[in-house]
Amino acid sequence: MTDLRDLSLAEFSEALASGAPTPGGGSASALAGSLAAGLVAMVARNTAANPSFADRAEALREIETEAERHRLELVGLVDEDAAAFDRVLAAFRLPKETDELKAARSRAIQAGYRGAVEPPLQVCRHALAVLALAARVAELGNPNAVSDAGVGALLAGSALEGAALNVEINLGSIKDEDYRAASGETVQRARVEAEALREQALARVREALG
Amino acid sequence: MTGRLAESGLGATSLTAFAAALASTTPTPGGSCAAALPAGLAAGLVAMVARLSAESDPFSDLSFELEAVASEADRLREEVLALLEEDATAFDRVMAARRLPDEQAVQDAYRAAVQPPLEVCRRSLRVLELAVAMADKGNPHAAVDAGVAVLLAAASVEAGALNAQVDLAALEDEAFRSACADELRTIRGRAEQLRGSAPAAVLPA
Secondary structure (H helix, E strand, O other): OOOHHHOEHHHHHHHHHOOOOOOOHHHHHHHHHHHHHHHHHHHHHHHHHOHHHHHHHHHHHHHHHHHHHHHHHHHHHHHHHHHHHHHHHHHHOOOOOOHHHHHHHHHHHHHHHHHHHHHHHHHHHHHHHHHHHHHHHHHHOOHHHHHHHHHHHHHHHHHHHHHHHHHHHHHOOOOOHHHHHHHHHHHHHHHHHHHHHHHHHHHHHHHHHO | OOOHHHHOOHHHOEHHHHHHHHHOOOOOOOHHHHHHHHHHHHHHHHHHHHHHHHHHOOOOHHHHHHHHHHHHHHHHHHHHHHHHHHHHHHHHHHHHHHOOOOHHHHHHHHHHHHHHHHHHHHHHHHHHHHHHHHHHHOOHHHHHHHHHHHHHHHHHHHHHHHHHHHHHHOOOOHHHHHHHHHHHHHHHHHHHHHHHHOOOOOOOO
């Protein structure tokens, strides 16, 4: 099967629109996160190359390197999310004629859901990091590019929230209480931190735009 | 079916290449193009939820309505993706005009550059309306996808408004500026309201 990363934007959005359950919201959230990281890297790189901002070039290069790392991870998660959910669907199709088969199917479904929690959980983590970088680049970056940093913060925020919804929906099917509680809490904390970072970045953007 | 965008322009860029192009130092594609894309993804998700929901009860009244939602979302998806390209072109024109000693040309270019992000806001608002409707009436198994569509469409409204504001700030025509600013305020207010109206089970406040 084609790796989703190799699809064009038009093909990918069309694949979303099809009646097939994957790719879905998890993949779309990962993509939004990767775009946010791309924007943050662009603002950091452009400002670092501008002699007027030489005083902060080093900090900006660090932001750029970090943002690029998250961008690559997030692009990879577009495909991982879809693949993980396909495994859940495959587990549901396993035979259930005998008690033994039923038990095996149930284990496979549980393993499938656990696997399906991981990609959106990773998207949450990376998107949170990208939001922090967007807030920094809104502060340090060239004011002419501040709206790009703002768009980066908006996209990273929606990526995080979208991924959080996907974590929660999959957690709902997991029987292991401890795992459920731990992952649920990670997501909840990420949401709270994200809200603060998003506000910080956008406040800076509004100030710069006047 | 592959749309016109699949064959040329930014729509033909792979996901990997587009994110990399954003990260590059060239001014386009920039934040403006990235602003439209989430709404394109959201429209795709809306169509998916509508189709999945229609399949589950193909002969009901609701399924006719769902098919209409799917077609409208398909159209919006194409339109929003076309705006990626229009936005990049308009921005390149601003850059070109600024190299000329003609202030009127610069003003004209900025005025034209306001249109794509304004259009992103308008279409994203419609995608948002459809996404909330799908979160409400769609198949509960796909409700999370409708929820993500709400989030992404709302992000595009806000991002489009930011980009429009930047271009508006460069314009001297007060009347035009304040008319656009009013429209943006109305759209953002409505978007905020819609996002808040999504069922709490799908999208916690």
